[in-house]
Amino acid sequence: MLTLDDLSFSQDGFTLSLSGKVAKGERLALLGPSGSGKSTLLSLIAGFDWPDAGRVAWEGRDITQAAVADRPVSILFQDGNLFPHLDVFENVALGLRASLRLSGAERERVEESLAQVGLAGYGARRPAALSGGQQARVALARMLLRDRPLALLDEPFAALDPGLKTEMLAQVSDLSAARGLTMVMACHDLRDAERLCDRVWLLDDGRKVLDVPLGGLRDAPPEALRAWL
Ligand SMILES: Nc1ncnc2c1ncn2[C@@H]1O[C@H](COP(=O)(O)OP(=O)(O)OP(=O)(O)O)[C@@H](O)[C@H]1O
Numbered sequence: 001m002l003t004l005d006d007l008s009f010s011q012d013g014f015t016l017s018l019s020g021k022v023a024k025g026e027r028l029a030l031l032g033p034s035g036s037g038k039s040t041l042l043s044l045i046a047g048f049d050w051p052d053a054g055r056v057a058w059e060g061r062d063i064t065q066a067a068v069a070d071r072p073v074s075i076l077f078q079d080g081n082l083f084p085h086l087d088v089f090e091n092v093a094l095g096l097r098a099s100l101r102l103s104g105a106e107r108e109r110v111e112e113s114l115a116q117v118g119l120a121g122y123g124a125r126r127p128a129a130l131s132g133g134q135q136a137r138v139a140l141a142r143m144l145l146r147d148r149p150l151a152l153l154d155e156p157f158a159a160l161d162p163g164l165k166t167e168m169l170a171q172v173s174d175l176s177a178a179r180g181l182t183m184v185m186a187c188h189d190l191r192d193a194e195r196l197c198d199r200v201w202l203l204d205d206g207r208k209v210l211d212v213p214l215g216g217l218r219d220a221p222p223e224a225l226r227a228w229l
Contacts, residue, residue: 002045002150002182007054009044016040016206022199024059024149027176027183029193029214031228032203038186041203042152045184047071058150074146076139077154082127088114088138089123095142113141117171133164140168144175151176153185157192169195190228200225 002022009016016037022028030038043049045056047068056064058072074095075081082091093100093110102110114120117137127135136156143151156172157165173196176183187193193200194214202210202224210224221229 001059002184003055003057003060004045005055005057007041007044007051007056009040009049009051011040011049014040014206016044018203018206018208019054020201020208020211022182022184024182025180026199027181027197028185029190029197029200030184030186030203031188031190031193031200031225036203037206038203039154040206042075042154042184042186045071045150046073046075046152071150072148073150073152074143074148075152075154076143076156078156078158082135082138084127086126087123088119088125088127088130091127091138092123092142092145095145109145113145114138116144116175117141133160133168136160136164136168137171140172140175144179147179149180149182151181151183151185153183155186155188158188165192172196190225202228 001024004018004020006019007016030041032038040049044051047066050065055062063071089110090100092113093102096102096106096109114123117140119134119137119141122130122134127138130138157168160168169192185197197214199213201208210222212222217225218229
């Protein structure tokens with residue numbers, strides 16, 4: 001369980017202030033207008049920022065002040081964060097070892113991860129020699145290789161065409177279900193949220209204004225979500 005207790009964080013006139021819980025294995029979508037605080041919340045969970053007050057805990061362990069590397073998280077952001085000077089294999093291997101000094105078994109895991117996202121045989125290419133969708137899948141392979149229980153995704157599908165988006169959504173859904181990942185995903189599209197997630201938090205100006213299951217939502221949509229339908 002991911003627990004956020006009275007988190008509060010202020011930056012340049014913007015304040016994020018919320019509490020909430022995400023059950024183990026649950027997939028949570030963060031929806032809200034631009035600037036509502038979705039990325040800020042992901043940064044606080046990932047450890048790129050620290051809250052001014054409140055607590056972030058995973059399975060009862062307080063990780064509010066933990067270093068990024070010591071958190072149970074893997075991260076998939078919109079731009080994939082691939083290193084242009086490293087080849088595809090090395091970019092994925094970074095999920096396992098920052099030193100890139102891998103044992104034979106670890107090299108096999110990298111190859112397996114690439115195969116899982118349909119990129120077997122692409123290891124020697126540089127990111128620039130891949131399409132946008134393939135780059136997104138390299139980032140996904142790295143995220144999966146990290147094998148951390150909490151996946152944080154920030155609009156990971158925004159740059160993909162509809163066909164690739166559908167493919168990636170299905171892949172993330174299958175692979176995360178197979179691993180029982182807990183997921184928090186910021187997105188702008190309620191349909192993406194419905195395809196991947198169980199629950200949605202609607203953010204507005206740094207506050208959580210709605211916290212509901214996604215199943216059956218369209219039958220009786222809450223007023224706050226009407227604009228997103
Ligand atoms: N590095 C930063 N320095 C100062 N202010 C920032 C920084 N990053 C974000 N903000 C501000 O924090 C607020 C929340 O931004 P955030 O990126 O979390 O929103 P968001 O909901 O993810 O938006 P979007 O959907 O556009 O990605 C905004 O007012 C934004 O201008």
